[in-house]
Amino acid sequence: MRWAQIRRCAEAHPPAKIIFLFALLEGLIWGTGVWLKPHIVFPALAVWLCSLTQSALRRHVFKDLTGLITGGILVGVLGTGWLYFNGAWPWFLEMQLDWNREYLTDKTNNLQNYGYVVFSMVVRLFPYSFIHLAAVPTALALLIRQDPKRNDSDKLRLQLLSTLYLAWCLQVLLLQHPFDYVHFPPLLLGIVLLTFWIHCHQRFPRMLKTAAGSFVVLALICSPVTKPAYLKLWDDCLQQGSTGSIRNRLARIPFPDWEDMERVADYLRRQQAQDNEITCYSNDLVHLFLYLDLEPSTRYVYSHHHATYFPSKQPAIYKALRNSPQKYILTNLMTPGLLVSQAKEIGPEGPFSYPPAFPEDLKSNYPWNLPIAFRSGTLVVHQYPEKPIHKQTDTSADKSTQPRSDEFSPRLEDVPPRE
CATH class of the missing domain: 1.10.8 (Helicase, Ruva Protein; domain 3)
Incomplete structure (x- = not known):
């Protein structure tokens, strides 16, 4: 469209209205792209500046730029109106003006891990x-x-x-x-x-x-086109749909385990979990919200990543979690850095306990200090207590649902659970 606009401006007497309308259409497209990913504004600006090297466009630069900006503003107004009437505008503004600065800072501070x-x-x-x-x-x-x-x-x-x-x-x-x-x-x-x-x-x-x-x-x-192991899955895909087994065989990254994910979803269905009762603490478990068609416990859907990338927001995140009606906190045992084989290992305490390689110091921190209600492979469902749990004295109780330490106080970074 930019190339065509330059050609249009190179004509003998191009109508001003035509130049403006085509620039408006291009602005609408770039504006839509900005809503999808705001970073796109930089390539858009670069392409427009590159087009200014053409003398034909420079003669009509005002009409062209006015059309582009008008198109962008129209899409911006429509999107802003949609956010406002849906009640999301304050949170969108907070993310853009406050949170994003810390997100960019974290990228520059984490260069050691960046290379890997x-x-x-x-x-x-x-x-x-x-x-x-x-x-x-x-x-x-x-x-x-x-x-x-x-x-x-x-x-x-x-x-x-x-x-x-x-x-x-x-x-x-x-x-x-x-x-x-x-x-x-x-x-x-x-x-x-x-x-x-x-x-x-x-x-x-x-x-x-x-x-x-x-x-x-x-x-x-x-390419998968030349891999017989992938090609023979076509028949299974057509007959069975997107099952956990098929996803595991097609996945390029070994986590999450989609069959384990289905078992966790089945467990939560049996518990009759409702909207706002599930917190997917580990990032790769958010697929369960779609599996179960349920709303998350808070607006911080990626709880662990939000707390990691935005350390200054941790008090607000933990306060929201504490005050939410959450009953189940889902984690992936690979989150602390365990390999798949280590995270799936069953220890002497049974299948509903931590694997032997799990870091001991994490077991006293949220959410790892919460009792394990269900585990499938590397995926764990923690039960959030309705009331504060005090020192445990009954050693004969079922270890799969009891705290793992002598003194258990579920906390969100020293914030006590809701009464």
């Missing part, structure tokens, strides 16, 4: 991780070098695409945490850039042809 996380992600995304090795230098060369043999239309589109790709990569690295889904869009943009560059290249060197062909072959070898 990025390396693991590169392995999971193999071989597509190699796209950047070719796309980044290609994009830089297209922006810096001028090729007189290439027609202006192709050159302009390649420059806009290069700007979009590089700006997206920068905002991903500088502003966002290293989650797989965050790095997927720049990979797609890199593939599109390289593909279009190859298409525009009239004389393509044999070495580059060999490299491109080798990458395609490698991608097919690593």
